[in-house]
Amino acid sequence: MNSGNSQFERDFESFLSGDDARLEALYRKLPHAEPDARLDSAVHALAQRAVAQPRTHMRTRARWLPVSAAAAVVLIAAGIVLRIGPQMQQRPAALQETAPSATLQSTPAAKMESAPAAKTQSEPAPAPSSPAPAAPAPPPAAAPELRKSEAAPKPAPRAFPAPVATMREAAPAATTDAKSATPAAAAPMRMKRAMTDSAGAQTLAAPAAQDGNVTLYPEHWLANIRQMLRDNQREEALRSLAEFRKRYPDYRLPDDLRDLR
């Protein structure tokens, strides 16, 4: 048995090393199958076609790929700008609604922008954009409609309330000199301010030169006046209330502020 095994191992080793002449010879006698002429010509045609095809085809495509990608990016960017741009212009009123209390203070950018707005206010203001002082109710009434129609599909403005809110917390008492600017007129300014000046929050702590409350809805303005009173800023509160009375002479003040002098 052992000798049989060792004989097999020797034969196997000689087979592996290519010395098994008998088996090799027998294998060579097997039908010598070869591909037929049809196959030969088919393969030759394949090889010829491949060589005949200009290789620049692939290279051209490879060269155009980054160019096409860049063009696509530019087109997409332009599309976004075209799509968002007009919405941004239509948005101020809606933004004012989405974060009404977030606009308590004015950033430096807002101040820069509100100054010319104040000047234009002294001119006969175009009626449609300014809620007349005589009719303080409309803005809040009209606001929900705007909010409904615009709040959902615009992601960009949603990012604004947070930093603006931090602005308010950074300068809770920055509501003094009320100059001119109606809430509606100031709305676009707030919009631009929120968009363009993210660093403005750091400079908000500086006392505001004018009463930022003029840009608020009456209810919020009054709430701020109350807050000033609670913060022992009576003078500022009185000044702000006087400004309020001037702007909203027909507004029925709540009892706690009506007799405040």
Add this chain to the structure above:
Amino acid sequence: MDAAHSDEKLMLAYARGDLRAFDTLYARSRGMLYRYILRSVTDRAVADELFQETWSRLIAARERYRVEAKFTTWLLQIAHNLVVDHFRRARPQAGAEETEAVMRELDAPESDLPDRALSDFEERRRLQLALDGLPAEQREAFVLRMESGLGLAEIAQLTGTGQETVKSRLRYAFAKIRERLAE
């Protein structure tokens, strides 16, 4: 094209667009490749299809060819992958035991002859039957060894298995063929 050029140089030349290099390469390899495929799949129509597909893939990949392995090994590797895919698509093959049983049954009357002298033809027929009766992996290893003269390492690389596995497959194949021829 100079016949002294190695297969690898010919392949590189074809990759650069030299069709004559391809023709030389093809003439050198066609028989070996075809027999490897035919003895693996044992069906002429399938062999034709896989043969053409092997060359088609080689042609498509010509620009990616690098002289990291022998050209023959690369070519056979493409064919091997196609053969494996073919077997995966086909129904499961009969196991080795089942094949053995069928072969035993077929050959029983003839092997019963006491004074049978094996003709050359008979030897070849037996070898062919033995090859056909081998499990696919063993047959493939045996054919690669006999047809292309590949060593264990090359067969292992080509089939994606270990050398010991290849050696084991060859050992089983060799034993069965010997047994078959000795009957």
